[in-house]
Amino acid sequence: MAISSVKIVGSGLIGTSIGLALSARDIRVQMSDLQPAAALLAQSLVDDDARFENNHAFDVVVLAVPPSAFKDVLAQEIELNTLSTFVDILSIKTKPLLDVELFQEILPRYVGTHPMAGREVAGAQSARGDLFVGRPWIVTSGNVVSKKSGDLAAELISLCGAIAVQMDPHEHDQAMALISHTPQLIASILAAQLVGSNTKWLGLIGQGFKDVTRIADSDPQLWKEIISENAENIVPVLSAFRKKLESIESELSNPSLAQSIIESGNAGRKLIPGKHGSAARTYIYLHIVIDDKAGQLAAIFNDCAKADVNIEDVSIEHTPGQNTGLVTLSILDLGKAQILEEFLRTAGWKVHSTSN
Ligand SMILES: NC(=O)C1=CN([C@@H]2O[C@H](COP(=O)(O)OP(=O)(O)OC[C@H]3O[C@@H](n4cnc5c(N)ncnc54)[C@H](O)[C@@H]3O)[C@@H](O)[C@H]2O)C=CC1
Ligand SMILES: O=C(O)C(=O)Cc1ccc(O)cc1
Structure with missing residues (x-):
């Protein structure tokens, strides 16, 4: 292992999450902040x-x-660290590259990156050491980077548990417009519609609205920068969205059109890759109805270990005051899912299987 010490400038959500991940792997870390x-x-x-x-x-x-x-911090850190490799993790890549190019001499020691993981809450207090585990981490610097610096950046990404994905900075910003920046705007606009609305209606809001608007809690100070700096790429995505809305507005009373909108959404969701950023996978879901008492979850995991079946994901639905809950296990391999279903049923669990 080549990395032994790392300085992190910016002790917020992302900086501290990287610090936690590195420190857990015995790397010495210095945190710094304005x-x-x-x-x-x-x-x-x-x-x-x-x-x-x-x-x-x-x-x-x-x-x-x-x-x-970014630009001022970069200038300052170049002065202080004449031998170090620099890695940035900014959510936009084209504009910061122009700043880096002002310091031609450091280009071989500079790696532009973007971890595709984050949260809607800022600050060190929101950091998590496992934030990047299994997530894609984009690397936008190409051939100008020295082998040593490229390897150090790859090692940092790997120590954080993430998977490096190479991408051109311009393509990165276009992709982010579609999958991150426009969704942020739409979630914010949707949530903003609640302001001034009937409080009785607000009391009825359920998980669907919360899922779609979670990122509307994001930090306005950070996002004003991300959105304005990538406006050029966001505008075409937003325009296509607006045109789509306009085209359906007058026809929503037509049931087949309404159905086709929902079907297109189903098709889009199916394209979202599963674990490790790979192609979308088909899971077998085992739904287990549990009694609302202590130790049930631990007992289920214990039985999964006994059956020697790998669980890809787990979700728990539980309504306070209700005496049952639902645990759903996601399993990739059909044969393994069948073995586990049989094992759990024999052990006395109420199991029901479905697939996506
Ligand atoms: N929030 C997220 O989910 C993600 C954010 N990013 C990127 O990570 C970067 C940081 O974002 P967060 O950690 O979310 O923000 P944050 O607000 O939690 O942390 C930023 C920190 O930088 C510090 N800071 C500001 N100016 C400074 C200066 N001149 N010198 C030293 N420290 C300074 C602030 O005091 C703050 O502690 C941003 O560029 C963002 O685009 C990347 C991936 C995900
Ligand atoms: O909260 C989430 O789910 C996010 O997707 C957060 C996020 C915010 C900014 C980024 O550049 C990358 C990820």
Whole structure:
């Protein structure tokens, strides 16, 4: 392993999550931030015992700041770290590259990246060491990067448990417009429709609305930067969306049109890859009705281990006050799912299977 120490500039959600992941793999980490309180909190969470000399040569310096702070932080860190590899994790890639290109001499030591994992809540207090596990982590720097720096960035991504995906910066920004930035805008606009609406109706809101609008809780200060800096790529996606809305507006009373809208959505959802960013998979779901008492979940997992069947995912539905709950296990292999279903049924569980 080549990385032994890392400096992380920006002790917020992403910087601290990277720090936690690295520290768990015995990498020494220094957290830093414009706000001393943020840096102190992050350092306590990540690696309270870390002590570095003033002129310590970090293997990697991670720039985990908002886009607006990027250029100044980069200039400052280049001065301080004459040998380090620099890795940024900004959500946009074309504009920051122009800033990096002002420092031609560091291009071989500079790797632009973007972890495709995050949360709608900011700050070190929201960080999670497992945030990146199994997630794609885009790398947008190409041939100009030295082998050493490329390898260090790849190692950092791997230590965080993520999967590196190579991409051109322009293509990255176009892709983000479709899969991240326009959805953020639409979720925000949808949630904003609630403002001033009937409070009795608000009390009826269920999980569907919450699922679709979770990211409407995102940080306006960060997103004003991401959206405005990628406006060029977002506008065509938004226009196509607007045209679609206009085309269906006058015809919604037509049941077959309404059906085709929902069917197109079903088709789009099926295209979303499953675990590890691979192609969409077909899962077998085992639904287990459980009694509302302590230890049920542990007992199910215990039986899964006894049956030697790998569980890809698990979800729990439970209504407070109701004396039953529903645990759903996702299994990839049909044969294994059948073995587990039989095993659990014999062990006394109420099991029902479905597939997607
Ligand atoms: N929030 C998310 O889900 C994701 C965010 N990103 C990117 O990560 C970067 C950071 O975002 P978050 O961690 O969510 O934000 P955050 O607000 O949680 O953390 C940013 C931190 O940077 C610090 N900072 C600001 N200016 C600074 C400066 N000049 N010097 C040192 N520190 C400075 C702030 O004080 C704050 O602690 C952004 O560029 C964002 O695009 C990437 C993937 C996901
Ligand atoms: O909260 C979520 O699910 C996200 O998808 C967060 C996110 C925000 C910004 C990014 O650049 C990448 C991921």
